[in-house]
Amino acid sequence: MFADWPLLSLVIWLPIFGGMWVLLSGSNDRAQYARLIALLVSVVTFLVSIPLWTGFERGTAAMQFVEKGEQAWIPAFNIYYHLGIDGISMPLILLTTFATVLVVLAGWKSITRRVAQYMAAFLIMEGLMIGVFAALDAALFYVFWEAMLIPMFLIIGIWGGERRVYATIKFFLYTFAGSVFMLVALLYLYFQTGSFSILDYHAYKMDLSVQILIFLAFLVAFAVKVPMWPVHTWLPDAHVEAPTGGSVILAAIMLKLGTYGFLRFSLPITPDASRELDWLMIALSLIAIVYIGFVALVQTDMKKLIAYSSISHMGFVTLGFFIAYRIYDNTGSYDGAVMGLEGGMVQMISHGFISAAMFLSIGVLYDRMHSRAIKDYGGVANRMPIFVSFMVLFAMANAGLPGTSGFVGEFMVILSAFKANFWYAFFAALTLILGASYTLWMVKRVFFGEVANDNVAKLEDINKREFIIMLVLAVMVLLIGLWPAPLIDVMEATTQNLLQQMMTSKL
Amino acid sequence: MTNFQLANVTPAAPEIFLLGAICLVLVIDLFVADKNRIITYFLAQLSLLMTLVITLFTISNDTQLAFSNLFVRDGMADVLKIAIYLATFVVFLYAKDYLRDRDIFKGEFYTLGLFGVLGMMILISAHHLLTIYLGLELLSLSMYAMVALQRDSRSSSEAAMKYFVLGAIASGMLLYGMSIIYGVTGSLELANVASKIGNQVPGVLLSFGLVFMIVGIAFKLGAVPFHMWLPDVYQGAPTAVTLYISSAPKLAAFAMMIRLLVDGMMGLHEHWQGILVILAVLSMGLGNLLAIAQGNIKRMLAYSAISHVGFLLLGVLTGTDEGFATSMFYTLAYVLMSLGGFGMVIMLSRRGFEAENLDDYKGLNERSPWYAFMMLILMFSMAGVPPFLGFWAKLAVLEQVINNGMLWLAIVGVISSIIGAFYYLRIIKLMYFDKAEDTSPLSSSPDMQVMISFNSLAVLGLGLFPGGLMALCINAIAG
Numbered sequence: 001m002f003a004d005w006p007l008l009s010l011v012i013w014l015p016i017f018g019g020m021w022v023l024l025s026g027s028n029d030r031a032q033y034a035r036l037i038a039l040l041v042s043v044v045t046f047l048v049s050i051p052l053w054t055g056f057e058r059g060t061a062a063m064q065f066v067e068k069g070e071q072a073w074i075p076a077f078n079i080y081y082h083l084g085i086d087g088i089s090m091p092l093i094l095l096t097t098f099a100t101v102l103v104v105l106a107g108w109k110s111i112t113r114r115v116a117q118y119m120a121a122f123l124i125m126e127g128l129m130i131g132v133f134a135a136l137d138a139a140l141f142y143v144f145w146e147a148m149l150i151p152m153f154l155i156i157g158i159w160g161g162e163r164r165v166y167a168t169i170k171f172f173l174y175t176f177a178g179s180v181f182m183l184v185a186l187l188y189l190y191f192q193t194g195s196f197s198i199l200d201y202h203a204y205k206m207d208l209s210v211q212i213l214i215f216l217a218f219l220v221a222f223a224v225k226v227p228m229w230p231v232h233t234w235l236p237d238a239h240v241e242a243p244t245g246g247s248v249i250l251a252a253i254m255l256k257l258g259t260y261g262f263l264r265f266s267l268p269i270t271p272d273a274s275r276e277l278d279w280l281m282i283a284l285s286l287i288a289i290v291y292i293g294f295v296a297l298v299q300t301d302m303k304k305l306i307a308y309s310s311i312s313h314m315g316f317v318t319l320g321f322f323i324a325y326r327i328y329d330n331t332g333s334y335d336g337a338v339m340g341l342e343g344g345m346v347q348m349i350s351h352g353f354i355s356a357a358m359f360l361s362i363g364v365l366y367d368r369m370h371s372r373a374i375k376d377y378g379g380v381a382n383r384m385p386i387f388v389s390f391m392v393l394f395a396m397a398n399a400g401l402p403g404t405s406g407f408v409g410e411f412m413v414i415l416s417a418f419k420a421n422f423w424y425a426f427f428a429a430l431t432l433i434l435g436a437s438y439t440l441w442m443v444k445r446v447f448f449g450e451v452a453n454d455n456v457a458k459l460e461d462i463n464k465r466e467f468i469i470m471l472v473l474a475v476m477v478l479l480i481g482l483w484p485a486p487l488i489d490v491m492e493a494t495t496q497n498l499l500q501q502m503m504t505s506k507l
Numbered sequence: 508m509t510n511f512q513l514a515n516v517t518p519a520a521p522e523i524f525l526l527g528a529i530c531l532v533l534v535i536d537l538f539v540a541d542k543n544r545i546i547t548y549f550l551a552q553l554s555l556l557m558t559l560v561i562t563l564f565t566i567s568n569d570t571q572l573a574f575s576n577l578f579v580r581d582g583m584a585d586v587l588k589i590a591i592y593l594a595t596f597v598v599f600l601y602a603k604d605y606l607r608d609r610d611i612f613k614g615e616f617y618t619l620g621l622f623g624v625l626g627m628m629i630l631i632s633a634h635h636l637l638t639i640y641l642g643l644e645l646l647s648l649s650m651y652a653m654v655a656l657q658r659d660s661r662s663s664s665e666a667a668m669k670y671f672v673l674g675a676i677a678s679g680m681l682l683y684g685m686s687i688i689y690g691v692t693g694s695l696e697l698a699n700v701a702s703k704i705g706n707q708v709p710g711v712l713l714s715f716g717l718v719f720m721i722v723g724i725a726f727k728l729g730a731v732p733f734h735m736w737l738p739d740v741y742q743g744a745p746t747a748v749t750l751y752i753s754s755a756p757k758l759a760a761f762a763m764m765i766r767l768l769v770d771g772m773m774g775l776h777e778h779w780q781g782i783l784v785i786l787a788v789l790s791m792g793l794g795n796l797l798a799i800a801q802g803n804i805k806r807m808l809a810y811s812a813i814s815h816v817g818f819l820l821l822g823v824l825t826g827t828d829e830g831f832a833t834s835m836f837y838t839l840a841y842v843l844m845s846l847g848g849f850g851m852v853i854m855l856s857r858r859g860f861e862a863e864n865l866d867d868y869k870g871l872n873e874r875s876p877w878y879a880f881m882m883l884i885l886m887f888s889m890a891g892v893p894p895f896l897g898f899w900a901k902l903a904v905l906e907q908v909i910n911n912g913m914l915w916l917a918i919v920g921v922i923s924s925i926i927g928a929f930y931y932l933r934i935i936k937l938m939y940f941d942k943a944e945d946t947s948p949l950s951s952s953p954d955m956q957v958m959i960s961f962n963s964l965a966v967l968g969l970g971l972f973p974g975g976l977m978a979l980c981i982n983a984i985a986g
Contacts, residue, residue, distance in 0.1 A: 074899075074974040076981055077906065117876070139902075143893040150887060153932070157940040158872075165940050169932055176892070176928050180921035187906045188914065 008065050008083040008134045011049045011097065012127045015041055019123030022116050031115035035108055038119035042101045045126065049097040056090055058489055061497030063136060063199070064090075073140070079196050082137040087494030088263050088345065089133040091487060092256055095352045096133070098476075099252045100126040102469050103245040106360050109465075110244065110367045111159060118159060121151040122245060129253050133260065138186045139196045142179070145257070149175055152246065152254070160241040167234075167241035174234040178224035182265075185217035189269075202268045205506045208276065215273035218266045225258030228318060229288045232311045239307035240372070244363030247303065251310050251355035256348050259317045263345075267321065268501040274322065275502075281322035286427045288315030293434035297441070302365075302372045305442055306358045309398060312431060313351050313410075319428060320344025320413040324502060326420035334499050336419040341495050342488055343412025349487060350397075350405035350480055357394040357473040361387070364466055365446075368459055374445050378452025383459040388447045390470040395443045397477045399436040405480035518571040518580035521562045521588065522628050528554035529621045536614030544612050548603055551617035552596060555624070559592045572634060576696050579634035582983040583765065583835070587631050587758050594755040594842050595624050600958050601850045602747035604951060608858040611657050611745065619656075620751060623649035627759035633766055636685045636695040643681070643727070646759060647674050650752055654744040666743025673726070673736040681723025687716030688771075697771040704774040717775055720767055721782050727760045730820065731789035734813045738801075741809035742863075746856060749805055750849040753812055754842045761838045764823060765831060776826040783824035784916065790817030791923040798930045803863050807930060808848050811889060814927055815841045821904040821920060825911040832984040833903035836977055840888075840900035843969070847885040847962045854878065854951050854959060868934055870943025878949060879938045881963035888966045890931040891924050895970040903977065 018041030022034050057064060063084030073081045085093065103122055111118045128151070131144035149172055156168035190196055193204050206214070224231045235255075239247050267274050274281075289312050296308035321344050324337035364387060365380070366372055381388040397404035400411075410431065417425035451457050462470065480487060516523065532554060536547045562585060570581040599617065606612040626645030633639040651674065655667035689695055691713045692703035704713070722733060729737040741749045768779055794814030801807040819841065822834030855862035855871075862868070872879040888895035901924060908917045969976055 072974070073972075074977060076974065076977040077903075114872075143898075146893045146898070150883075150892065153935075154939055157936060165936055168940075169929070169936065172932060173925065173928060177925045180925060181918075183902070184905070184909070184914070184917050184921055187902070187909045187917065190906065191910050 005051075006067050007048065007052060008067055008085065008130075011045055011052070011093065012083075012131045012134065014048060014127070015045050015100070015123040015130075016127035018042075018045070019120040019127070022123060023120035025116070031112070034116035034119050035104070038104045038123060039101075041123055042097075042104045042126070046097040046101050049094055052085065052090055053094055053490075056085075056087075056490060059493050061086060061493045066136075068136075073137075077139065077190070077196065078194065079139040080137050081140060082197065083134040084136045085134055087491040088260065088498070091345075091349050091490060092133050092253075092260060092352075093130050095256070095349055096126060096129050096253050099248060099352065099356055102356060102360065102472070103248050105465060105469055106248065106363055107243070107245045110363065114158065118155070118243075118245075121155050122249065125151040125155075125249065129249075129257070132257055136198050137196050138189070138198050138201065141198065142183060142186060146176070146179055148254075152250070155246040156238055156242045159243040159246070162241070163237070164241040167237040170234045171238040174224050174231065178221040178231070181217040182221035185214045188214065198264065201265075202501060204269070206270070208272050208507060211270040211273035211506070212276060215266055215270040215277060218261065218270070222258040222261040222266065223284070225261065226255055226314050226318065227258065227311060228284045228315070229292060229311070232288070232292070235311060236304050236307040239310075239359075240301060240303045244359060244366065247307075247359040247363075248356045251307075251359055252352040255310060255314055256352060259314065259321070259344070259348055262318065262321055263498065268498060270506075271502045272505055272507055275325045278322045278325045281318055282326075282424060285315045285319035285322065286424065288312055289319065289431050290427050290434070293431055293438070296438040297434065299438075300374055302362050302374055302442060302446065303359070304372075305374075305438060306355065306362065306398075309435065309438060310351065310355050312435070313347065313355075313406075316410055316413050316428065316431070317344040317347050317351075319417065319424070320347065320409075323417055323420040323424060324499065327416055328503060331419055334496070334503075336416045337499055338495055339412050340416035340420075341499065342491055343409050343416060345409075345491050345495070346405075346412065346480070346484060346487060347409025350409050350477075353473055353476045353480070354394060354397045354404075354406055357390075357470070357477065358398060360469060360473070361391045361394060364462060369455055374442060376453070377446040377456060379447070379449045379456055380459060381447045382451050383456060384461045386467065387462045387470070390474055391447065392443060393474055394477065395439045397481070399439045400432055403478070403481050405477045405484070407481055408484045515573050517565055518573045519578055519632070520565050521558050522625060522632070524561050525554060525558045525621065525625050525628070528557065529618060529625065532614070532621065533618050536618065539614070541612075544614065545603075547614040547617050548599065551621055552599055554621060555592045555596050555599075559589060562588055562592070576698070577635045577638050578629075578632050580632055582985070583762065584632045586979060586983040587762050587835075588628055590839055590842065591624060591627050591631075591755040591758055594758070594846060595620060595751070597846050597850070597958060597962065598747070598751045598754060600954060601750055601846075601853050604955060605745070605747045605853045605856065608856075609657065609745065613656070616653065616656060616747070619649045619653050623653070623751070624755065627755060630759045630766075631762040633763075634697050634770070636688065636697070636700070636771075639763060639766060640678075640682060640685065642759075643763065644678060646756060647678065650748075650756065653748045653751065654740060656748060657745045660745075662743040663745060666740045669743075670736055670740045677723050677726030677733070680719050680726070684716045684719030684721075684723060687712060687719065691716060697766060700771045701773060704772055707774070709775055709778060713775070714778065717772060717779060718782070720772075721779060721786075724760070724764050724767060725786055727763065728757070728816045728820075729813055730786040730816050731793045731813060734790070734794070737813060738806050738809040741812070742803055742806045746805065746849060746853050746861065746863075750846065750853065753808070753845045753849055757812075757816075757842055757845075758838055761819065761835065768823070769826075769831065773826070780824050780826060783820050784913075787817045787820035787824060788916070788919055790814060790820065791920060792817075792926075795923045795927040795930075798927065801930075802865055804852060804865055804868070804934070805849075805863055807865070808845070808852075811927070811930070812841075812845065814923065815889075817923070818901060818904055818920065821908050821916065825907045825913075827907070827911065828984050829981070830904075830907040830911070832977075832980040833900075833907045835984060836903055836980040837900040839976065839980070840896045840969075843962065843966055844885055844889050844897055847881070847959065847966060848889070850955075850959045850962060851878070851882050851885065854949065854955060857950060865934065865937060867945065868937045869941040870946075871938040873943045874946060875949050877960070881960060882938060883935055884963045884967050886931040886934050888970065890928045892928075893970065894967070896966045896973065897970075899970060899973040899977070
């Protein structure tokens with residue numbers, strides 16, 4: 001019944017206009033009004049995005065829900081308003097609409113200053129992020145990609161912690177610097193093909209040297225966003241200073257934009273360069289997994305710890321993508337490579353839920369104690385049993401315990417890594433130890449043991465609103481962990497097609 | 508020779524009308540008491556609008572020459588002139604309250620401003636080296652006097668003096684270049700100059716003339732290394748005058764560059780291209796770097812103007828019609844942003860207080876969320892962040908540079924825009940992240956409020972739908 005609706009435009013523009021409505025209607029003295037409108041808009045957007053899942057045709061790699069203007073948006077540059085989704089982008093859009101509802105709820109009480117602006121920024125950002133996932137025109141993609149920085153810049157800068165100005169300017173400049181090189185690459189591709197259509201780029205043949213340059217330009221943009229070692233340093237700063245909602249969106253969605261970029265741009269547009277430079281990507285991924293895992297171990301700030309763990313987990317995603325070439329060369333069949341790619345994608349979705357849950361949990365503690373330092377806590381389990389039950393579940397998922405969503409993606413990637421090279425799998429598997437160490441050690445120090453001080457003693461357990469947020473996330477984490485088949489099913493055809501593109505030389 | 512026909516004058520009808528109108532305003536202003544000075548203001552605005560109407564009526568598709576080929580009217584001239592009327596209209600509007608609060612609400616501002624507009628129009632429509640010089644001097648002399656309008660202010664007088672001396676040197680250089688070109692080609696008419704130059708390899712003398720002309724152009728545009736006057740003048744002049752200098756004259760300077768280098772010396776493209784590349788790289792780099800060090804917003808915007816000039820040179824140096832069109836697009840976009848930027852400076856200033864220091868922008872979001880948002884649009888647009896107009900302007904010129912095989916230049920451009928992003932972000936940081944020190948509410952007249960909102964929203968709106976303006980520029984250049 002929704003087949004003829006411009007659903008993608010709706011999920012992009014509904015939150016953007018909704019955000020403007022919030023901005024214009026609610027001033028500080030009408031904070032509750034702004035909150036309610038924001039909740040309404042985000043829930044409606046989520047509901048509108050559900051048909052994208054139910055109406056999605058499995059078994060085809062073609063773009064679906066395509067919208068393309070009859071007339072060019074900007075005729076001088078042949079830029080079209082062209083939207084469409086496949087098995088890669090559709091789950092990410094749903095993750096975005098889902099996470100935004102949680103973020104609006106999470107900021108309900110803890111944000112008291114400029115509520116309307118806060119809510120509006122998140123709604124506008126939601127629309128822009130969906131735009132990135134849905135855009136099939138490179139210029140449109142870039143517009144959404146960059147415009148998204150503006151609300152995030154303000155969110156960290158206005159509602160962030162003490163060093164928020166430093167963190168947010170660093171965040172903006174890092175990502176902006178990465179992106180402009182992508183812009184140059186896109187302009188070059190436009191010059192060559194006369195089009196900004198991403199699908200045209202997929203079919204365009206290039207020399208290896210050109211491919212390598214374009215690959216590197218994309219790499220700068222996406223590596224900053226993922227973030228990959230060594231351009232990851234903005235993330236811990238941004239995470240620590242951002243308000244809870246900002247951290248959630250950063251970890252759950254924004255980091256995925258980088259890996260999504262690899263899937264949509266780097267791999268299919270420059271397959272030969274990807275093959276040529278896969279050693280670099282694998283090395284950076286393994287460094288992220290192992291080295292950043294060690295860094296996470298020594299953190300004293302909970303948010304920073306989770307931020308580093310995010311970088312480490314994102315290393316799995318890029319590893320899963322770029323081992324495909326070696327697996328194919330070793331085994332001669334697509335099967336192992338498909339598993340690696342799908343593992344990376346599942347990891348993207350799963351990390352979206354787990355990191356959102358972790359940051360929201362830390363937000364719950366921070367709202368009560370106004371501290372993120374591990375040493376200020378201890379024995380929280382005695383005071384907040386319900387909360388700690390949830391938190392332990394999320395921590396287990398973060399550590400990759402079987403039965404949780406964190407296990408599925410990591411397991412698939414490690415398993416396929418064995419087919420590429422034993423040592424890749426060995427180093428990747430170290431995360432099972434490292435992840436368990438830093439997460440569970442933190443859990444031990446914060447939640448268990450004797451009640452550490454008077455502040456902890458005064459803690460109250462989570463209220464209904466927080467309970468609902470935790471419950472929904474817990475259900476999702478377990479659902480994907482126990483029954484990942486529907487998710488993988490959606491990705492299957494697109495992954496096969498992507499692999500085909502990756503393995504077909506464009507020289 | 509002697510049969511003077513009316514048809515021959517119609518292309519210049521807007522100029523002729525404006526000249527008459529200025530004289531009328533000048534005379535009427537003599538009889539207006541100080542307290543009724545608003546009459547002069549309305550008359551000036553009316554003159555601009557009437558000139559706009561006349562220009563719209565005289566638009567035609569073909570290129571027309573007039574006054575024995577001294578004067579040309581073509582698509583580019585029409586578009587740029589209309590943009591100049593509109594920009595000046597906005598300048599006059601923004602300036603009104605500012606001038607009144609500082610007791611310099613005099614008829615001279617408006618008559619000089621209008622004379623400047625006339626100079627710009629002549630410059631844009633010049634088809635002869637002498638017409639170019641005539642238009643340029645009319646514009647420059649008006650601006651020198653305007654900078655000195657606040658005659659008791661030391662900084663204005665100093666700025667005016669610097670501007671006059673350096674401007675005069677630049678005019679001298681330009682004139683010297685012209686005289687050499689005349690010596691080589693035996694003609695002052697641009698079409699003749701172009702055909703004489705042809706495609707031959709230039710001799711020493713011709714190169715000499717070319718370089719001097721480019722120096723003159725670079726001076727007027729404010730491209731590095733001929734930019735020294737610009738920050739001092741922007742800072743020293745009354746903000747209303749800075750607003751004027753930073754907007755419409757950029758369009759005229761762009762037209763002057765097209766007339767001289769393209770209409771006159773396209774045969775020497777490969778020779779002037781290299782010079783423009785150097786000017787562009789230096790302007791983008793130095794402009795953005797030095798802007799970071801500024802604590803005065805007018806000075807910061809002046810350095811930002813220098814960097815924008817670097818970007819707009821990128822399109823021209825490609826030597827293609829598309830390149831000229833993108834440069835024109837860039838200039839129009841810049842003028843719109845600059846109007847808004849200095850407009851905000853005026854808006855935050857009040858009697859006895861100039862909002863010149865960056866710290867004056869602290870906490871603007873608390874004082875007025877709406878205008879903080881307007882300023883945010885302008886700053887992000889200048890930084891080249893989508894979806895605002897400034898992004899498309901940068902995209903367009905960079906695309907042209909890449910199309911013409913100068914990938915490295917595009918990379919220099921994007922690197923300098925990363926540097927540039929920092930100081931625009933700092934303004935936003937001050938407005939949104941810092942506590943207000945001065946909590947007095949903004950006070951400005953309703954017309955100013957409406958216009959500045961419209962101005963900023965136009966930057967957003969044209970950023971969402973840049974196709975029309977871009978097509979307009981392409982058609983204007985293609986003729």
